[in-house]
Amino acid sequence: MPAVPSSFIEPLWVQFKALIPPIVDLHPLGCHRPRVSDRVVFDKLVAKLVFGGSYVKHADATVSATTIRSRRDEWIAAGVFAALEQIVLDTYDQIVGLDLADVTVDGQITKGPCGGQVAGKSPVDRGKLGIKWSRLTDAAGIPLGCVIAGANRHDSPLLRPTLEKLARFGFNLPDQMRLHLDAGYDSNVTRDLLDELGFDGHIQPKGVVVPIDHTRRWVVERTNSWNTRGFNIVLACTERRTIVIEAFLALITAIIVIRRLVRTAWTTHRWDTRPPRRPTPTTPDPHDAPDQPTYPRDLLEIARIGVLGDRRAAAGHKTPGAKRSHRR
16 A cells, blocks of 8 residues: 555545635736646645655646745645644544553654754764654554654653643543553653653563563554655655654644544445545554464464474475475
């Protein structure tokens, strides 16, 4: 499944267009240069979202790079991107339902080759500039909010502003919420913060190796892969201003949530433009294939197959896939 399926572009644009404020023509004679269509600029922004690169590479005869940037700034100032993200999350909550009883926070480091307001030296990329994304998801991996900072920032100080993203849901939060964190958050400072905010913390202890699929944190790892594998603007962010990065991040969140909404509601709802087949996920979902062995069952399965193979070989049976030697 592509990052932005072609069937999503039109409904996404319809909602985006409804949020754009009307343009007031202040020219006294009305004979100025015609304004480039908003739809053309929107398509260019989506293309940059997926393929990355500079605005000059996406500009063509229909629109210039300067117009793309100026129209982007107009929409950011009008709050269009943030409003679209909130509408999509509210729609998912009404149709499918956000599972806020179990939330997860994790950090992700990507490249930031052009520097900017939030870039910092990456500890995992030989000190080159990078960006850290502190992402919050619900129990199903739906992105609820993200805080961006320099790659040299630790995860723990970013936990409070990340959890404050839950304020967008108002009073619809459950009474008891469990927060799942990895060993990077294992400190008394984090525990004091969770007690202050009223979270039931489930933190992986330092020095203890636990398979990711035996915890509830695997969903945020999958969400991180949705961002880096589908949107090159996250993989190597060339934007320098924080508000621009947050605007693109809001658009990415809207696309991801719509994608999951269509996939989840396909089996429970019917609508006129419903796809004939259920959309496939961008990345494999371990819970969609329960028959696949997982740790430690996979080790037992491999050991059993190996023992049976040795017994069959001793009894004269041919092992499937074994190489045959031909003598001439």
